[in-house]
Amino acid sequence: MNFALTDDLKALQDTARKFAKEVMRPKAAHFDETEQFPREIIQQAWELGLMNMTIPQAHGGIELSHLAQAVIAEELAWGCSGMATSMIANDLALLPIVLSGTKEQKEKFLKPFTEKFLLASFGLTEPGAGSDVAGMRCTARREGDFYVLNGQKQWITNGEYADQYTIFCTTDSTKRHKGIMCLVVQGRPRGFTVGKHEHKMGQRASNTVTLTFEDVKVPVENRIGQEGEGFIVAMNTLDNSRPLTAMFAVGNARAAMEHAIDYSKQRQQFGKPIAEFQGVQFMIADMASEIHAARLLTYESAWRLDAGERNTLVSSYAKRFAADMAMKATTDAVQIFGGYGYSREYPVEKLMRDAKLIQIYEGTSQVQRLVIARELLKGS
Amino acid sequence: MPIKILVTAKRVEDYESKIKVNAQGNGIVLEGLKYKINPFDEIGVEEALRLVAKHGGGEVVVASVGTKDVHEQLRHALAMGATRAIWVNHAGPLDQMTVAGCLQKLIEKEKPDLAILGKQAIDDDQNQVGQYLAEWLGWSQATFASKEESLESEAEKSKTPALQLSADAKTLTVIREVDGGLETLECSMPCVVTTDLRLNQPRYASLPGIMKAKSKPIEEHTPATLGVDATPKITVTKMEHPPARKAGIKVPDVATLMDKLKNEAKVI
Structure with missing residues (x-):
């Protein structure tokens, strides 16, 4: 058992921390306010290798360990979780x-992403299928060497700017999760339209849109896995990405x-710094200990993935605990700032708005609890 | 024509750390301190990488003296793009003569065309190693290499760099900071350059750079194997905090201000 980060992990953390401090944070309020897409900052992150961290070395990537990705994700989210969401969206897709x-x-x-600055989007959620993934209605019909795609995807990060989309759809919606399949859509084929940017409460630097497919032809060779395997592919993906989302928190x-x-x-x-009041001290003590607990929980879930173990349970612990913890910690931070905390002139209300999304995306806190309970109650 | 540049990477306390004098008053409290590469050395690494790139290739060799901890700083320079590293393994206090002596011996072995060092290290701010080194090697030297403006504004970037190597690599033109302005020197090579703050903005160590640095070689020496006597010639006898600044005062009018400047501060 060893809790210290290795020198390699510290070096990676240093670069991410420096980038978050010098490049992301000074612009965080601006992109929150304007809801513009911070393309230049994201491109700079790509140049430093802070994106596409999962691409295998055999295909030109750096193939970082899950633990290293988690360490980096914390720093990026410290800089701005909206920007971090757009950066990590590539890895998710x-x-x-x-x-x-x-x-x-x-x-x-994968390889083109290592050679050029490109963006990718992950398309799972639909207007009528959020937590209930198997309820999806986006259909694919086989026609010769193509699938013909019809339906909608919602809350798609980077969708307006993406060069490649990983889309989950169904060949037979009556089969529920056994009918799901994963397709890669490149560029903007005929019949594919991108909706307007959604105005969000927080994480406003990340671009979020609706995608619509009307008789979009996708080559059969773009199918990842077999027909009917899409649900497993999606769940494995989320098992891998959940530690990163927890680290955002x-x-x-x-x-x-x-x-x-x-x-x-x-x-x-009352004549002294408010830090000397116990009421304030207790809030800070709770934040510090819970942040530490969430970090260690997440490290463990990443470490299990690196060890080749199934991490569903621990990664759900991490995502659930970390997201709820961040909501509480940011709410308390606003409380400590008092009236100033509620003002947009100060940085903490943004953090509170940003935290809310972490309880919702990539499996809500309630879905994480369901996963945990199912894991604990199943079988023997 | 490929060139070879030797640079340094001293391990220093992070400037964001809170430095406290220890109870004995002869050093600082080391507990909880973070360490970084000396920022002036980092500027030196950056300038060396730019010169090599501009001059059609070559080698940047980074050296550091200290315990195995300095590997962290050597790896940082390697991650930025330095070719290989030399570690002079030495525990205990270091003074400028020991460091300059080690670098002199390394340079005699490595025979680089140029050595670029930070003008000083931000720990004890001695500002002496570069000058000793040039003197002992009998090389020309240009200290405080700098640029006119800080932060590399667009206007500044389009201007000529502060270090320019002639095509035959025989001379180096250096813009340096002097009191009240800038001076341009032409040095015959080989030479020693020390860097000032405004010379450049060092690049980030990229993630692929950090991964590559892991497999770059670090060669080990000791002062003894280099033939350098590492006995300190300087001992720190006392260390103390600078006196706390007194709070300012407000004066009601110009007349009072003039009076105080004349009679109390006695500056006019």
Whole structure:
């Protein structure tokens, strides 16, 4: 048992931390306010290798360990969780190919991302199918060497700017999760339209759109895995990405705590800094210990993946605990700032709005609880 | 024509750390400190990488003196793009003569065309190693290599770099910071250059760079194998915090200000 980060992990953390501090954070408020897409910052992250971390070395990537990805994800989210969501969206969209693609598919759909700045989107959720993935209505009909795709995908990160889309659809919706299949859609084929950017409560720097497919032809060789295997592909992908989402919560909460500590030492009430009041101290102590707990839980879930173990249970612990923790920590940070915390002039209300999304995307806190309960109650 | 440049990577306390004098008053409290590459050395690494790239290739060799901990700083320079590293393994206090002596011996072995060092290390701010080194090697030197403006504005980037190597690699033109302005020197090669803050903005160590650095070689020496006497010639006898600044005062009018400047501060 060893809890210390290795020198290699510390070096990766240093670069991510420096980038978050010098490049992301100074622009976080601007992109939150304007809801513009921070393309230049994301491109800079790509140049430094902070994106596409899962691409295997055999296909030109750096293939970082899950633990290394988790360490980096915390720093990026500390800088701005909206930007971090757009950066990690590539890995989420590429993971199904990494996990289930053939050698030829990896060469075709992954390698270009190592050579050029490209964006990818992961398309699972639909207007009528959120937590109930198997309820999806986006259909694919086989016609010779093509599938013909029809339906809608909602809340698609980077959708407006993506060069490649990993889309989950069904060949037979009556089969529920056994009918699901995964297809890679490149570029903007005929019949494929991108909706308008959704105005969100938080994480406003990340682009979120609806995708519509009307008789879109996708070559059969773009199918990842077999027909009917899509649900497994999606769940394996989420098992792999859940530690990163949990780490977003940790980075976001750590930012809130640091702001709260600084502010509580400066803000004077009743003739002394508010940091000297126990009510404030207890909130800070809770934040610190819960952030630490969430980080260790997430490290473990990443470490299990690196060890080749199934991590569904621990990664659900991590995502559930970390997301709920970040919501509480950021709410308390706003409380410590008082009226100033509620003002957009100060940084903590953004963190609170950003945290809310972490309880919702990539499996809500309730779905994580369901997963945990099912894992614990099943079989023997 | 490929060139070879030797650079340094001293391990120093992170400037964001809170430095406290220890109870004995002869050093600082080491507990909880973070360490970084000396920022001036990092600027030196960056400039060396740019010169080599511009000059059609070559080698950047990074050296550091200290315990195995300095591997962290050597790896940082390797991750930025340095070719290989040399570690002079030495525990215990270091003074400028020991460091300059080790670098002199390394340079005599490696025979680089140029050595680029930070003008000083941000721990004890001595600003002496580069000058000793040039003197002992009998090389020309240009200290405080700099640029006119900080932060590499667009206007500044389009201007000529502060270090320019002639096509035959025989001379190096260096813009350096002096009191009240800039001076341009032409040095015959080989030479020693020390870097000032405004020379460049060092690149980030990229993730692929960090992964590649793991397999780059670090060669080990000791002062003894280099034939350098590492006995410190300087001992720190006392260390203390600078006195705390007194709070300022507000004056009601110009007349009072003039009076205080004349009679109390006695500056006019």
